[in-house]
Amino acid sequence: MVYHKTEKVLEKQQSRKRKILNAARELLAEKEMGSASIKAIAKKAGIATGTFYLYFKDKDALIDTMLKEIYKELLDLIKKERAPYTNGFDKLEATMKACINMFMSKKNLARILLDLTPQNNAVFNTKFTDIINDLIWLTKIDLDELMEQKLIPEQDTQVSATAFVGAFREVILAWINSDEPLNEEQAYRTLINFNLRGLGKS
Amino acid sequence: MVYHKTEKVLEKQQSRKRKILNAARELLAEKEMGSASIKAIAKKAGIATGTFYLYFKDKDALIDTMLKEIYKELLDLIKKERAPYTNGFDKLEATMKACINMFMSKKNLARILLDLTPQNNAVFNTKFTDIINDLIWLTKIDLDELMEQKLIPEQDTQVSATAFVGAFREVILAWINSDEPLNEEQAYRTLINFNLRGLGKS
DNA sequence: ATAAAAAATGAATACCAGTTCAATACATGT
DNA sequence: ACATGTATTGAACTGGTATTCATTTTTTAT
Numbered sequence: 001m002v003y004h005k006t007e008k009v010l011e012k013q014q015s016r017k018r019k020i021l022n023a024a025r026e027l028l029a030e031k032e033m034g035s036a037s038i039k040a041i042a043k044k045a046g047i048a049t050g051t052f053y054l055y056f057k058d059k060d061a062l063i064d065t066m067l068k069e070i071y072k073e074l075l076d077l078i079k080k081e082r083a084p085y086t087n088g089f090d091k092l093e094a095t096m097k098a099c100i101n102m103f104m105s106k107k108n109l110a111r112i113l114l115d116l117t118p119q120n121n122a123v124f125n126t127k128f129t130d131i132i133n134d135l136i137w138l139t140k141i142d143l144d145e146l147m148e149q150k151l152i153p154e155q156d157t158q159v160s161a162t163a164f165v166g167a168f169r170e171v172i173l174a175w176i177n178s179d180e181p182l183n184e185e186q187a188y189r190t191l192i193n194f195n196l197r198g199l200g201k202s
Numbered sequence: 203m204v205y206h207k208t209e210k211v212l213e214k215q216q217s218r219k220r221k222i223l224n225a226a227r228e229l230l231a232e233k234e235m236g237s238a239s240i241k242a243i244a245k246k247a248g249i250a251t252g253t254f255y256l257y258f259k260d261k262d263a264l265i266d267t268m269l270k271e272i273y274k275e276l277l278d279l280i281k282k283e284r285a286p287y288t289n290g291f292d293k294l295e296a297t298m299k300a301c302i303n304m305f306m307s308k309k310n311l312a313r314i315l316l317d318l319t320p321q322n323n324a325v326f327n328t329k330f331t332d333i334i335n336d337l338i339w340l341t342k343i344d345l346d347e348l349m350e351q352k353l354i355p356e357q358d359t360q361v362s363a364t365a366f367v368g369a370f371r372e373v374i375l376a377w378i379n380s381d382e383p384l385n386e387e388q389a390y391r392t393l394i395n396f397n398l399r400g401l402g403k404s
Numbered sequence: 405a406t407a408a409a410a411a412a413t414g415a416a417t418a419c420c421a422g423t424t425c426a427a428t429a430c431a432t433g434t
Numbered sequence: 435a436c437a438t439g440t441a442t443t444g445a446a447c448t449g450g451t452a453t454t455c456a457t458t459t460t461t462t463a464t
Contacts, residue, residue, distance in 0.1 A: 002432090002433080002439090003431075003432055003433080003438080003439045003440065004432075004433090005431090005432090005440090006431075006432080008431095009431075009432095009440095009441090013441090037420085037421060037422080038421075038422060038423085039421080039422090047442080047443090048442060048443040048444055049422090049423090049443085049444065049445095050423085050424075050425080050442070050443055050444065050445095051441080051442055051443070051444095052423095053422095053423070053424080054441070054442075058422075058423075059421095059422065059423095136376075155388075155392045155395070155396075156385065156388050156389045156392040159373055159389050159392040159393055159396070160392055160396055162369075162372050162373045162376050163369035163370070163372060163373050163392075163393060163396045163397070164369070164396075165372060166368045166369045166370070166371055166372020166373060167364075167365035167366070167368045167369035167372075167400070168365075168368070169368055169372065170364050170365065170367060170368020170369075170371065170372075171361055171364045171365050171368060174338075174364045183358065186357075186358050187358045187361050190357045190358040190361040190362055190365075191361055191365060193357070193400075193402070194357075194361070194362055194365045194366075194400040194401070195365070195400065197399050197400050197401075197402055198369070198395075198396040198397065198399050198400030199396070199399075200395070200399055204409090204462090204463080205408080205409045205410060205461080205462055205463080206462075206463090207410090207461090207462090208461080208462080210461095211410095211411090211460095211461070211462095215411090239450085239451060239452080240451075240452060240453080241451080241452090249412080249413090250412060250413045250414055251413085251414065251415095251452090251453090252412070252413055252414060252415095252453085252454075252455080253411080253412055253413070253414095254453095255452095255453070255454080256411065256412075260452075260453075261451095261452065261453095
């Protein structure tokens with residue numbers, strides 16, 4: 001006798017995997033991240049703890065998958081928002097605006113992607129660092145282009161890109177963890193101007 | 203019968219407390235911070251695990267004390283380096299140079315003060331956030347003064363200060379965790395210029 | 405030197421999170 | 435309906451860390 005999964009079962013399984021990923025996202029995004037235990041995730045996803053291991057090899061695999069997913073969502077949005085522009089500064093500004101909008105509307109995503117405060121998990125930290133480094137690397141590409149075109153002064157673009165991302169990250173995190181800035185417009189402009197001026201936009 | 207501690211004993215106890223604090227610093231500064239267990243700290247300090255609890259109420263108390271100490275050391279150095287200057291920009295630059303020098307020469311301090319990557323400890327995270335916020339607050343004071351004097355354009359100084367600290371932190375961390383920049387001088391100047399230009403130094 | 409007081413010890417304890425697994429429930433094909 | 439393959443369950447297991455505490459060592463005062 002051979003057993004073949006029916007459509008209904010396949011769908012149920014996919015839905016469960018999604019539920020696990022969503023539960024993990026929600027729990028990780030909450031302030032007290034200690035709460036993101038397998039037991040808690042399983043409970044939130046509506047399954048038994050053992051069931052978790054039918055969908056993911058271990059906790060590391062879950063975190064890996066989750067971070068990849070979130071990062072992809074961010075990159076896709078950035079790509080879309082940058083598409084209309086060819087000028088380097090416009091592209092950078094579009095990138096920042098895309099990030100601000102995404103992070104402010106989906107604060108839980110932002111907490112996971114920008115805030116590494118509370119993780120004890122080695123894979124999480126490694127993956128996380130990789131993502132930040134990747135963002136810095138993408139920024140550096142833009143800066144090298146701008147420097148090539150003499151639109152910004154001679155500088156160590158690796159350092160500038162790191163500073164750029166660092167400034168951005170700290171501000172967004174402050175907004176997320178406290179309450180919004182009083183004057184959104186001015187705050188946004190201040191951040192964007194800080195970074196663009198920092199590069200030496202002439 | 204009444205027991206009074208003799209000088210020798212008091213000194214020995216103070217020295218032990220120091221040894222515990224130093225052991226904690228060294229272990230926390232190492233890459234794999236999971237190793238900073240009470241057992242490891244006690245071992246490094248040359249005492250039994252139980253003895254630790256004669257000197258600190260619990261692990262949280264140790265971390266609290268340690269972070270306060272380190273932060274005080276940093277603030278003292280900053281204060282000293284700023285003393286010669288009255289101009290706002292000079293003061294900011296002196297602050298940055300003091301931090302760069304301290305962090306690059308005492309990388310373990312920097313890892314503890316700037317990099318919260320691997321802690322699971324709630325008190326550590328809270329304390330850490332407090333310290334960063336304090337640094338931002340101190341920066342904001344300088345910026346308000348500069349804005350008052352019309353030396354930088356109108357802006358949300360809370361945001362600028364946050365960006366300033368964030369850029370600085372990210373770059374220093376990158377230097378600490380990888381290897382030094384190839385061209386130290388240019389890298390330092392790039393970072394300092396980024397931040398000063400970011401403010402809109404005219 | 406001796407007894408009381410304090411400090412130090414480290415094995416035992418308590419606790420908590422990730423993971424396993426024997427038992428159970430459900431799905432499939434005949 | 436039945437037999438067999440697969441999925442689910444949750445209690446038990448594992449490993450690791452903070453903390454305690456009965457015992458031992460050291461210090462003090464007589």
